[in-house]
Amino acid sequence: MGPSRQEIIRVPLGERAYDIVVGRGAIEEAGARIAALGARTVGLVTDGTVADLHAARVSADLEAHGLRVAAVVVPPGEASKSFGQLEAICDALLGAKLERGDVVLALGGGVVGDLAGFAAAILLRGIRLVQAPTTLLAQVDSSVGGKTGINTARGKNLVGAFHQPSLVLADTALLDTLPEREMKAGYAEVAKYGLIGDAGFFRWCEGHWREIFAGGPERDRAVAQSCRAKAAVVVRDEREEGDRALLNLGHTFGHALERAVAYDGARLVHGEAVAIGLALAFRFSSRLGLCPREDAERVAAHLDSVGLPTRIRDVPGAEAFSAADLLAAMGQDKKVKAGELTFILARGIGRSFVARGIDRTEVQAFLDAELARRSS
Numbered sequence: 001m002g003p004s005r006q007e008i009i010r011v012p013l014g015e016r017a018y019d020i021v022v023g024r025g026a027i028e029e030a031g032a033r034i035a036a037l038g039a040r041t042v043g044l045v046t047d048g049t050v051a052d053l054h055a056a057r058v059s060a061d062l063e064a065h066g067l068r069v070a071a072v073v074v075p076p077g078e079a080s081k082s083f084g085q086l087e088a089i090c091d092a093l094l095g096a097k098l099e100r101g102d103v104v105l106a107l108g109g110g111v112v113g114d115l116a117g118f119a120a121a122i123l124l125r126g127i128r129l130v131q132a133p134t135t136l137l138a139q140v141d142s143s144v145g146g147k148t149g150i151n152t153a154r155g156k157n158l159v160g161a162f163h164q165p166s167l168v169l170a171d172t173a174l175l176d177t178l179p180e181r182e183m184k185a186g187y188a189e190v191a192k193y194g195l196i197g198d199a200g201f202f203r204w205c206e207g208h209w210r211e212i213f214a215g216g217p218e219r220d221r222a223v224a225q226s227c228r229a230k231a232a233v234v235v236r237d238e239r240e241e242g243d244r245a246l247l248n249l250g251h252t253f254g255h256a257l258e259r260a261v262a263y264d265g266a267r268l269v270h271g272e273a274v275a276i277g278l279a280l281a282f283r284f285s286s287r288l289g290l291c292p293r294e295d296a297e298r299v300a301a302h303l304d305s306v307g308l309p310t311r312i313r314d315v316p317g318a319e320a321f322s323a324a325d326l327l328a329a330m331g332q333d334k335k336v337k338a339g340e341l342t343f344i345l346a347r348g349i350g351r352s353f354v355a356r357g358i359d360r361t362e363v364q365a366f367l368d369a370e371l372a373r374r375s376s
C-alpha cells in the first residue's frame with residue numbers, strides 16, 4: 001500500500017450528490033470548501049470534548065475564509081440526542097440569524113452529527129449540512145447517508161429526518177486523540193460492512209485491525225472502504241424502503257440493549273451495542289439453521305480479540321434485563337412492518353439478508369437462552 005493521501009468518494013444521489021473527503025488533513029479544507037458553497041455564516045455544532053481539542057483550529061480556518069462562526073457546544077454523550085438539546089441548538093442558531101443559504105457544520109462524533117443534522121433538516125425548513133466526523137464510528141458510518149435524529153424514552157432514533165449532507169470531511173488524523181474505547185466501538189461498524197456483504201473485507205479487517213487503530217494507511221483504507229460500502233447501499237435505497245435495512249445488521253438487538261441501559265454510555269455505547277448485536281445476529285442465524293456455526297463463532301472470536309463485548313452478560317447490570325423487555329423494545333424498531341419484526345440475518349460471513357416476519361417466540365427462546373448464559 002502506498003503513502004497516505006486524501007481520497008474523494010462521490011455519493012451520486014442526483015441533486016443531493018456530495019463528496020466525502022477521506023484522509024489526514026481533510027478538515028483543513030473546511031473553510032475553503034464551505035466558502036465555496038456560498039455560505040456566509042457557519043453554525044458550528046460540537047460537543048464539549050471536541051470543542052476543547054479541535055474546534056479553535058476549525059473556527060480560525062472558517063474565519064480566515066471570511067465566514068462568520070456561530071458556535072454551539074452540547075455536552076458529550078448519547079444523552080444529548082434529545083429534544084432539549086435540539087431546541088437549544090435551534091434557538092442559538094436562530095438567535096445568530098442563520099439564513100437559508102448558510103451551513104450547519106457538525107464537528108464531532110455520531111451524537112453531534114445526528115443531532116446537528118436533525119437541526120439542519122428542520123431549521124428554516126432545511127439548511128445545508130456539512131459533516132466533519134471526529135470519531136471512527138462517525139467517519140465510517142453516521143456522517144454518510146443522511147439519517148439524522150434523536151432518541152426518546154420509547155427508543156433509539158425514533159424522531160428524525162433524512163437530510164443528506166452537502167459535504168463530508170473525514171480527517172483521519174483527528175482520530176489520534178480518540179480514546180481506545182471509542183476506537184473499538186467505531187470498529188464494530190467497520191467490521192459490519194464485511195459481515196453484510198464483503199467476506200474479503202472482513203478477512204482483511206481480521207488481519208489489520210491493529211494497524212487501523214494505530215493510524216497510517218490501513219486506517220485511511222478502512223474508512224474509505226467503509227464509506228464506499230455505505231454509499232453504495234444508500235444510493236440504491238436512500239430512504240430504507242428495502243436493501244438499506246442491511247446497514248442495520250446487529251442493530252435490532254443493539255438498539256434494544258441501548259434502551260435497556262437508558263442510553264447510559266458509561267455502561268454501553270452504540271458501537272459496543274452493535275458488537276453484541278452482530279454476534280447475536282450471527283448466533284441467531286445459526287440457531288435458525290441459516291448460517292454455519294463456525295461463522296458465528298468466527299465473528300464473536302474476532303470481536304472478542306479486538307476487546308469488544310459479544311454477549312448480553314458483558315453489559316454492566318445485565319442481570320436486570322429480561323427477554324420480554326428486550327422484545328418489547330424491538331417492537332418499537334423502525335423496521336417493524338404490519339406489527340411483525342424484521343431482522344438482518346446471515347447465511348454466512350458477507351451473506352446478510354433482510355428477514356421479515358420473524359416469529360416472536362423464536363426470538364424470545366433465543367434471548368432466554370442468551371440470558372441464561374449470564375450465570376455460566
Ligand SMILES: NC(=O)c1ccc[n+]([C@@H]2O[C@H](COP(=O)([O-])OP(=O)(O)OC[C@H]3O[C@@H](n4cnc5c(N)ncnc54)[C@H](O)[C@@H]3O)[C@@H](O)[C@H]2O)c1
Pocket residue numbers: 047048049050053076077078081108109110111112114134135136137138141142143144145146147148157174175176177178179182185186269270271
Ligand atoms: N446517522 C447514522 O447513520 C448513524 C450511524 C451510526 C451511528 N449513529 C449514531 O451515532 C452515535 C454514536 O456516535 P459515536 O460513537 O461517534 O459517539 P459520540 O458522538 O458520543 O462520540 C464518542 C465520544 O468521543 C468523544 N470524541 C469525539 N471525537 C473525539 C476526538 N477526535 N478525540 C477525542 N474524543 C472525541 C466525544 O466527545 C464522545 O465523548 C449514536 O447515537 C448512534 O445512534 C448514527
Ligand SMILES: O=C(O)C(=O)C[C@@H](O)[C@H](O)[C@H](O)COP(=O)(O)O
Pocket residue numbers: 141145147156157189240244245247248251334
Ligand atoms: O445508515 C443506516 O441506514 C444505518 O442503519 C446505519 C446504522 O449504523 C445507524 O446506527 C443508524 O442510525 C441506525 O438507523 P435506525 O434507522 O435503525 O435508527
Ligand SMILES: [Zn+2]
Pocket residue numbers: 141189251270274
Ligand atoms: Zn449503527
